Amino acid sequence: IELENNMQRALDNGEFELYYQPKISVTTGQVTGAEALIRWIDPNKGVITPDRFIPSAEKSGLMVPLGDWVLETAVRQQIDWKKRGLGDFQVSVNLSPVQLINNHFEEKLNRLIQESGITPSKLDVEMTESQFMENSEQNLSLLHAIQQKGISISLDDFGTGYSSLAYLKKFPINTLKIDKTFMDDYDTESGAIFIETIIKIAQTLNLNVVAEGIEHPEQLDYLVKTGCETYQGFFCSRPLPAAEFEKFLTMEK
Numbered sequence: 001i002e003l004e005n006n007m008q009r010a011l012d013n014g015e016f017e018l019y020y021q022p023k024i025s026v027t028t029g030q031v032t033g034a035e036a037l038i039r040w041i042d043p044n045k046g047v048i049t050p051d052r053f054i055p056s057a058e059k060s061g062l063m064v065p066l067g068d069w070v071l072e073t074a075v076r077q078q079i080d081w082k083k084r085g086l087g088d089f090q091v092s093v094n095l096s097p098v099q100l101i102n103n104h105f106e107e108k109l110n111r112l113i114q115e116s117g118i119t120p121s122k123l124d125v126e127m128t129e130s131q132f133m134e135n136s137e138q139n140l141s142l143l144h145a146i147q148q149k150g151i152s153i154s155l156d157d158f159g160t161g162y163s164s165l166a167y168l169k170k171f172p173i174n175t176l177k178i179d180k181t182f183m184d185d186y187d188t189e190s191g192a193i194f195i196e197t198i199i200k201i202a203q204t205l206n207l208n209v210v211a212e213g214i215e216h217p218e219q220l221d222y223l224v225k226t227g228c229e230t231y232q233g234f235f236c237s238r239p240l241p242a243a244e245f246e247k248f249l250t251m252e253k
Ligand code: G
Pocket: 036, 037, 038, 049, 050, 051, 054, 070, 093, 094, 095, 096, 239
């Protein structure tokens, strides 16, 4: 309860901040996107990471307004970077399942697109496998509607949940994100087989593929050989506050 009260106050006081981690082209090294990752900057405790407050936000009902704030902030940021000539790339936002269950989600997206003027294809939403499977019938039509607006949909942490190949076929998905745990094992025979099989599945289904958690140059060398187009990871950059992310963009150019 105390945490919940504190979170509501933090939202009112503007203590939440979005950090951004670049998505990088494996072949060109260019920034192709940015994943928004929320942080709570508590005046006393400093930076609090989302695994410490998202679960209670989901239980308390605060996740809906907090998720709205994340979407609005990320969309505004995309447009601001575009206007300032820093880049016109896609921003990705992680969605919580409670945001999808909320009846007004589609309406909110429509309003956000209209009021902000963002090109819908510059917005990407990331969801985990378990999120796709919960309430799958309701989600299916909502996700189709989201994709029909031109927004893209990424399947996050792919391979760690219980998704079956049937889900990949049935659900509107643009991108598979290969979970870090797979990328950690790239240098073992069976590890490489898993990664390459996921990439093959993505190619077969015409999906984009992003490798997550790339920390070492050897992993990037490996990715070049596999045909994976995009990666994310500390090797290129940690998630950064917007101002630092902008410095990173300027250095890249
Ligand atoms: O950035 P970090 O590794 O601390 O993120 C931890 C977890 O929190 C990840 O699973 C990430 O997807 C999730 N997360 C980060 N930002 C958001 C957000 O804005 N909304 C939701 N629902 N989850 C987020």
